Amino acid sequence: xxxxxxxVGGTKVLAGEVTRAGTxxxxxxxxxxxxxxxxELVEDALTEAVMEVAGGRRIAGVGLAAAGFVDxxxxxxxxxxxxxxxxxxxxxxxxxxxxAPVALDNxxxxxAVAESAYGAARGATSALVVTLGTGIGGAYVLGGExxxxxxxxxxxxxxxxLVPDGRACECGLQGCWEQYCSGNALVRLARARLESEPTxxxxxxxxxxxxxxxxxxxxxxxxxxxxxxxxxxxxGEWLGIGVGALTSALDPEVVVIGGGVSAAGDRLLAPARAVxxxxxxxxxxRTPPRLVPARLGPEAGLVGAALLAxxxxxxxxxxxALTAQGVVRPRPGAAAGDYRTGxxxxxxxxxxxxxxxPW
Numbered sequence: 628x629x630x631x632x633x634x635v636g637g638t639k640v641l642a643g644e645v646t647r648a649g650t651x652x653x654x655x656x657x658x659x660x661x662x663x664x665x666x667e668l669v670e671d672a673l674t675e676a677v678m679e680v681a682g683g684r685r686i687a688g689v690g691l692a693a694a695g696f697v698d699x700x701x702x703x704x705x706x707x708x709x710x711x712x713x714x715x716x717x718x719x720x721x722x723x724x725x726x727a728p729v730a731l732d733n734x735x736x737x738x739a740v741a742e743s744a745y746g747a748a749r750g751a752t753s754a755l756v757v758t759l760g761t762g763i764g765g766a767y768v769l770g771g772e773x774x775x776x777x778x779x780x781x782x783x784x785x786x787x788x789l790v791p792d793g794r795a796c797e798c799g800l801q802g803c804w805e806q807y808c809s810g811n812a813l814v815r816l817a818r819a820r821l822e823s824e825p826t827x828x829x830x831x832x833x834x835x836x837x838x839x840x841x842x843x844x845x846x847x848x849x850x851x852x853x854x855x856x857x858x859x860x861x862x863g864e865w866l867g868i869g870v871g872a873l874t875s876a877l878d879p880e881v882v883v884i885g886g887g888v889s890a891a892g893d894r895l896l897a898p899a900r901a902v903x904x905x906x907x908x909x910x911x912x913r914t915p916p917r918l919v920p921a922r923l924g925p926e927a928g929l930v931g932a933a934l935l936a937x938x939x940x941x942x943x944x945x946x947x948a949l950t951a952q953g954v955v956r957p958r959p960g961a962a963a964g965d966y967r968t969g970x971x972x973x974x975x976x977x978x979x980x981x982x983x984x985p986w
Contacts, residue, residue: 628687629644629681629684629685629686629687630644630645630686630687630688630689630690630933630936630937631643631644631645631677631680631681631686631688631689631690631933631936632645632689632690632692632737632928632929632930632931632932632933632934632936633673633676633677633689633690633691633692633929633932634692634734634737634925634926634928634929634932635659635669635673635691635692635693635694635710635734636659636694636709636734636760636761637659637662637694637708637709637710637760637761637762638658638659638709638760638761638810639656639657639658639659640656640657640658640659640672640673640676641654641655641656641676641925641926641928641929642654642655642656642673642676642677642679642680642929643655643680643926643929643930643933644680644681644933645929645930645933645934647937648745649741649744649745649923649930649934651926651929651930653680654680654926654929655675655676655677655679655680656676657672657673657675657676658672659672659709659710660672662707662708662709662710662711662797663711664711665711666711666712666715669710669711669712670720670721670724673691673721674724674725677689677725686725686726686727687727687728687936688727688728688729688730688933688936688937688939689721689725689727689728689729689730689932689936690729690730690731690732690737690929690931690932690933690934690935690936690939691717691718691721691729691730691731691732691932692732692733692734692736692737692738692928692929692931692932693707693710693712693717693731693732693733693734694707694708694709694710694733694734694760694761694762694764695707695708695709695710695712695733696733696779696780696783697731697732697733697736697779697780698778698779698780699775699776699777699778699779700779701718701730701731701732701779702716702717702718702719702731703715703716703717703718704717704731705780706798708762708796708797708798709761709762709797717731718730718731728936728939729936729939730932730935730936730938730939732931732932732935733764733766733779733782734758734764734928735756735757735758735764735765735766735782735928736766736773736775736782736931737927737928737929737930737931737932737935738756738758738764738766738885738886738921738923738927738928738931739754739756739766739767739768739773739883739931740773740931740934740935741923741927741928741930741931741934742754742756742883742885742921742922742923742927742931743768743771744931744934745922745923745930746883746921746922746923746927747881747883747919747920747921747922748768748881748883751768751879751880751881752769752770752880753767753768753769753770753877753878753879753880753881754767754768754879754880754881754882754883755767755768755870755873755874755877755879755881755882755883755916756768756882756883756885756921757784757866757869757870757873757882757883757884757885757886758884758885758886758889758921758927758928759808759809759810759862759866759884759885759886759887759888759889759895760809760810760886760887760888761809761810761811762785762797762805762809762810762811763784763785763804763805763808763809763869764782764783764784764785764886765782765783765784765785765873766781766782767781767782767877767879784804784869784873785803785804785805785809786798786800786803786804786805787803787804787869787872788800788801788802788803788804789802789803789804789807789865789868789869789872790802790806790807793806793807794806794807804865804869807861807862807865808862808865808866808868808869809862809888810841810886810887810888812862812865813841813844813858813859813862813888814839814840814841814844816857816858816861816862817839817844817847817854817855817858818836818839820854820857820858821836821839821854822836824853824854826847826852826853826854826855827847827850827852827855828843828844828847828852828854828855831843831846831847841887841888844858844859845890845891848891848894856894859891859894859895859898860894860898862888862895863894863895863896863897863898863899863902864898864899864902866884866895866896866898866899866902867898867899867900867901867902867903867906868902868906870882870899870903870918871902871903871906871907872906874903874907874915874916875907875908878916879916880916880917881916881917881919882916882917882918882919883919883920883921884896884899884918884919884920884921885920885921885923885924885925885927886921886925887925889920889921889924890924890925892920896918896919896920899918900915900918903915903918
C-alpha cells in the first residue's frame with residue numbers, strides 16, 4: 628500500500644514514498660511559491676509532488692508536515708509564518724483533492740515522531756527535537772508522546788523572544804530565536820560580509836548577494852571559506868543559547884538537531900555544545916543533554932508524516948470524518964481516537980500469527 632509523506636516549508640515541498648520500516652523509496656521536490664501568493668498555488672505544488680511520487684498508483688494515505696501552527700484536531704493550519712494558510716481546513720480540502728486520507732501535523736512534530744520511532748531519539752524517555760530550516764521548528768517528546776499543548780501549538784521554539792526589541796520576525800514579533808539561528812540567519816550573516824572580506828561566496832552568487840543561498844554557504848564552509856565558517860559558528864552559538872534555555876525548562880535526555888541547516892554537522896554542533904555546557908542553568912553541577920544530529924536528515928518530516936498517515940488509516944475518528952466526506956469506505960468496528968496519539972514504529976508481523984499490537 629502506498630503511503631506518501633509531504634514536508635512543506637518556506638522554500639520547498641518534498642514528497643516521498645515511505646515504507647513501514649521508515650525507508651524513503653522515491654521523492655519529488657517542488658519550490659514553495661511563498662507566503663504572499665494564493666493558497667491554490669501552494670496546494671498545486673503539493674499536488675504535483677504527491678502525484679509524481681504516486682506515479683499513477685492508488686494512494687492509501689498522505690501525511691502532511693506543515694511549517695505552521697496546526698490546531699489540536701489536526702484539521703486546520705491556523706497560521707504559518709512562511710505560507711499563506713490562515714485558519715484553513717487543509718486536511719479536508721486536500722483529502723478531497725487527492726481522494727485519499729490525509730493526516731496533518733506541524734513539521735517539527737512529524738520530525739519528532741520519525742526520530743523517536745526510527746532515529747536519534749529512539750529509546751529516549753524524553754527528547755527535544757529542533758529543526759533548522761528557513762526558520763526553527765521544534766517538538767518535545769515525553770514518554771513517547773509529542774507534547775502538543777491545549778491548542779496543539781506547543782513546540783514553537785523558534786518564536787521564543789531571546790533579544791528584546793531585536794530583529795523583526797515574520798510572525799509579527801521581534802527578537803525571535805529563529806532570526807539569529809536558522810537558514811535565513813545563516814545567509815544573512817554571510818551576505819553582510821560579502822563586500823568587506825574576500826570569500827568564494829562572491830563568485831558563487833556572481834557578485835549578487837540576493838542570489839546567495841544556504842547550500843552555497845554550506846559548500847563554501849566545506850571548502851574552508853572563512854566567511855562561511857564564521858557564519859556557521861555564529862548560528863551554532865545561537866543554537867547553544869536557545870537549547871540551553873530549553874534545557875533549563877524541560878531537562879531532556881537528548882536534543883536532536885534536524886532540518887537542512889543541520890547537514891553541516893559538527894561545524895554547527897561543536898560551537899552549540901560549547902555554549903550549551905556553560906549556559907544551561909546549574910552548569911558545572913549537572914550533565915547537559917546529548918546534542919546529536921538527526922539520524923533521518925532532511926527527510927525526517929516526511930517520514931514522520933507518512934507514519935501518521937498509516938495511523939490515520941486505522942483511526943476511527945480520522946476515518947469517520949473521511950467516510951462522511953466520501954473519501955474512504957466505512958470500516959466496521961473502528962475504534963475512535965486521535966491518530967496522532969502514541970504513534971510508534973510499526974511492529975513486524977510474525978509468520979502465521981498475524982500482527983502484534985495496534986499495527
